[in-house]
Amino acid sequence: MGCSSCSTGKDGQPKGCKNNGTCGTDGCNKLTVFDWLSNMSLPNGERPFDFVEVRFKNSRKEFFQNTENLSLSIGDIVATEAQSGHDIGMVTLTGELVRVQMKRKKETFNDAPAPKVYRKASQKDIDIWQKCRDREEEIKKRAREIAIILKLQMKISDVEFQGDGSKATFYYTADERVDFRQLIKDMAKAFGIRIEMRQIGYRQEAQRLGGIGSCGRELCCSTWLTDFRSVSTSAARYQQLSLNPQKLAGQCGKLKCCLNYELDVYLDALKDFPAQDTKLFTEKGLAFCQKTDIFKEMLWFSYKEDPGNWHVLSKDQVNEILQKNKKKEKVASLEIYAIDIEVEEKVVFENVVGQDSLTRFDKPKGSGNKNKNRNRNRNKNKNKNRNRKRNQNNA
Known part of the structure; x- marks a missing residue:
């Protein structure tokens, strides 16, 4: 999906977006933020904001402090601080816009020190990161098999390795509380890494995995939608939509988020509209x-x-x-008071710009039958002539 400036480079290394997230394909990132302050210089005496936004697998983004004053730009691969060891991610936002995003998401580090950016990732860091990413699908399949053997009512939807390969986070969905203590022991023994289980909702699962909606476009939650507002069936009733669960449900099995997009317009129009039970x-x-x-x-x-x-x-x-x-x-x-509504006749086919009929290449229906009849008559006449000659010779 990525454009030529942000596609994979040599040895599987991502090049990084050179257009500040403004490429025409919009395939640079999930939940991309347009850096509209990238071409503006700071006033005299002002120091650049020392936090950066780093994206990890899928839609997980976190903020880190650039204490080493590294020259970072969008698309750089960096090694960041983790609970134990380090993680590898891609810089998605720098400068003053990070301050705006932190305020919007209410991210503050007053009580505890902020996690730091260690360095720009070396080739060795990237190689280990890529090997761990290649193992994720195999480990996810094996983890699902272990969960089925233990008869746990849960679905492991995604696996994310830490950048140094020492830890893996398993994202799962479940309707009820699950006792996965034995599952963690079995997986730690099978994979030889530290395991963290994290439960997510069905909407968060669709956001992480992505997909194509019924509209033919990528899911809103995996491209630009950052918050999940509650959606009720009353939104469909106000818009006079058919209460069909198959049409109103999205990939996550819940009501589609887009039911709320035009709801305010309908509510404004219904203010001076007579009620349905009038x-x-x-x-x-x-x-x-x-x-x-x-x-x-x-x-x-x-x-x-x-x-x-x-x-x-x-x-x-x-x-x-x-x-x-x-x-x-x-x-x-x-x-x-009744109004007469004129029904417009729909034109099935119209000859525009000198076009011929759509059936101009079809063979006439009667031509084949006529030829068959002619051949039959010729064969009958030939047989009659042969019989006459034989009778004359015999006589």
Whole structure:
């Protein structure tokens, strides 16, 4: 996915983005942040912010302090401080924008010292890092087999090695609490490394693994969405969507995050819109609302005695009738206010710019039958002539 400036270089080393995260493919990073301050110089006397943002596997990002005053830029591979040993990651953000991101994510290191950037990664560090990354799929498969043998109700979705290869973090999802003490013992014995288990939600799992949504694009949670807001079925009801779980659920099995994107617009439009359970009192009978169209501002009503016959009314007309009903006045009938909707005929095929018919290369249907009949008649005549000659010779 990466462009030519951030694809893999020699010996499997990542080149690093040379466009500050602005390449056209948007494949440089997950949850890429555009560094719009990269071309601006600091005022006189101001020192650059000494924190950098480092991305590890998938969408995990952390902030580290550059105490050694290293000259770091976006795309550099660095060795960072870990709980034990060191980790290897890629610098994704530097400068004043890191301060903004830390404030936004409420990252403060007042009580404890901030983790540090040790150095730029050497070739040896990168080789060890790449070997560990190559082992992750095999270890994940083996860990799943061990979990199945122990009959644990959990799913190990991802494995992330520490940069020095001394520790591996297993991300898993589970509906209930899982006792994985025996699992950790078996995996530590099988793999010879320190094990850390970390439970994540189904949305976080989809964010880490990524994928293609029903819209045909990459998942929002794995590309740009940083926070997960709660999504309820009321969002689908307000937007008049079919409550079909298969269509409303995303890759994570939960309701799609995009149901909230246009919800505010629908709520603003529904403020002066009649409710779905609106009833209209007419002299002809009581009318119920059957359907609404927010975009066209139309409502469909039908009489209680004749539910199959629908009448189209505009939003203003329905509000006018409701105002009269509040005054205990009844309108004569819905037919007086009904709107006639013209149905446009859909053109199946239209000859534009001198195009010929789509069936111009097809053979005529009757031509094949005619040729067959002609051949049959010729064969019959030939057989008759042969029989006549034989009879004459015999005579």
